[in-house]
Amino acid sequence: MNDLCVDLGYRSLNKYGEQLCGDMVQVVRDDDTTIMVLADGLGSGVKANILSTLTSKIISTMISEHMSIEDCVNTIMATLPVCKVRGIAYSTFTIIKITNNTYAEIIQYDNPDVILIRDGKNYEYPTETKIISGKKIIESKIDLKCGDVFVAMSDGAIYAGVGQTLNYGWQRENIVEFIEFHYDFRYSANAVSSLVLDACNNLYANMPGDDTTIAAIKIRKRKVVNLMFGPPQNPKDVNKMMSLFFAKQGRHIVSGGTTSSLAAQFLGKKLETSINYIDPRIPPAATIEGVDLVTEGVLTINQVLEYAKDYVDKNTLYNDWILKKDGASEIAKLLFEEATDINFYVGRAINPAHQNPNLPIGFNIKMQLVEELSKTLKLMGKTINVSYF
Numbered sequence: 001m002n003d004l005c006v007d008l009g010y011r012s013l014n015k016y017g018e019q020l021c022g023d024m025v026q027v028v029r030d031d032d033t034t035i036m037v038l039a040d041g042l043g044s045g046v047k048a049n050i051l052s053t054l055t056s057k058i059i060s061t062m063i064s065e066h067m068s069i070e071d072c073v074n075t076i077m078a079t080l081p082v083c084k085v086r087g088i089a090y091s092t093f094t095i096i097k098i099t100n101n102t103y104a105e106i107i108q109y110d111n112p113d114v115i116l117i118r119d120g121k122n123y124e125y126p127t128e129t130k131i132i133s134g135k136k137i138i139e140s141k142i143d144l145k146c147g148d149v150f151v152a153m154s155d156g157a158i159y160a161g162v163g164q165t166l167n168y169g170w171q172r173e174n175i176v177e178f179i180e181f182h183y184d185f186r187y188s189a190n191a192v193s194s195l196v197l198d199a200c201n202n203l204y205a206n207m208p209g210d211d212t213t214i215a216a217i218k219i220r221k222r223k224v225v226n227l228m229f230g231p232p233q234n235p236k237d238v239n240k241m242m243s244l245f246f247a248k249q250g251r252h253i254v255s256g257g258t259t260s261s262l263a264a265q266f267l268g269k270k271l272e273t274s275i276n277y278i279d280p281r282i283p284p285a286a287t288i289e290g291v292d293l294v295t296e297g298v299l300t301i302n303q304v305l306e307y308a309k310d311y312v313d314k315n316t317l318y319n320d321w322i323l324k325k326d327g328a329s330e331i332a333k334l335l336f337e338e339a340t341d342i343n344f345y346v347g348r349a350i351n352p353a354h355q356n357p358n359l360p361i362g363f364n365i366k367m368q369l370v371e372e373l374s375k376t377l378k379l380m381g382k383t384i385n386v387s388y389f
Helices: 045-064 069-079 172-182 189-203 235-247 257-267 298-311 318-322 327-338 365-379
Strands: 004-013 023-029 033-041 091-099 103-109 115-118 128-132 135-143 149-153 212-221 224-229 251-255 293-295 341-346 383-388
Touching (some): 023 212, 033 045, 149 172, 251 327, 293 327, 298 365, 341 365, 365 383
Parallel strands (some): 224 341
Antiparallel strands (some): 033 091, 091 103
């Protein structure tokens, strides 16, 4: 086991006026393999959505079962329904398979060529062309380095701006130049995909002429973030909880007023509070020497959960928290963008204030928040461990 991991993020735009996206991304992970399939169905709307869903599901399942690309392509061609108008039935696709976080296999059919950014610059990786079932398939095998970023896309990306802001669309070389210009080694895969997709949307003047999807994969070192939320049910367990929490490597976040006071006492440091509201919805953060971030509890974590649910859906709130400095935004940045492994230390003590029926929170709200947040973070590909006290 190495200390690397696969960070993956993707976003899509629907063709203007369409309710469904004709592109689909499927991700399959097991112990040492990550498989991402980006499929672009013929046409747009419902028909394209069905084609891309079938294609991505079939391919990701077959590849994860170690079946050959020949079998995958033959199955796809035999399975997809035929368009009565055009007499063809297919969905273009891009497959990226990462093994042990150090080796990549890329299989491409009719989508724009995958971009590989290495050390901030475009890297021309080797390719081999094969004809399978009469289709031209491009294969690549690449030894990876920490920091490598793959950017896969549907053809909506290279058509961005045609007839609107550009004569010939946003060609692949223009996208490469754009990524190189804006490259920052700190960017997560989701940040990269959001950056490129937002540029596409701007070129389309917010009225995309085609379904557009950007998917990014980044090879990065594992980073641990520890979050302590609430005091233990038994006051005798305070020292045990604090000792285990602060003994863990990585970043440390303490959430909750009582929890922060207990952490300050344990460390023998002063708890510095603030009355400055950066966001009126979120109580001000505080500081304790030796702790990376100190925030209020339930209201802050509830906002983090809202950001997390949006992050794994359409990511429309990304700009709301990525640039802000309030407690919820800072936690979101640490958990979503920086962390690969997250350890929750959750106290079961019940705060009477949280049982007020007039508040939009229910019984044992901390447990509910942690459960929902853990599930959502797992959907981001994070490794989650929760300890209760």
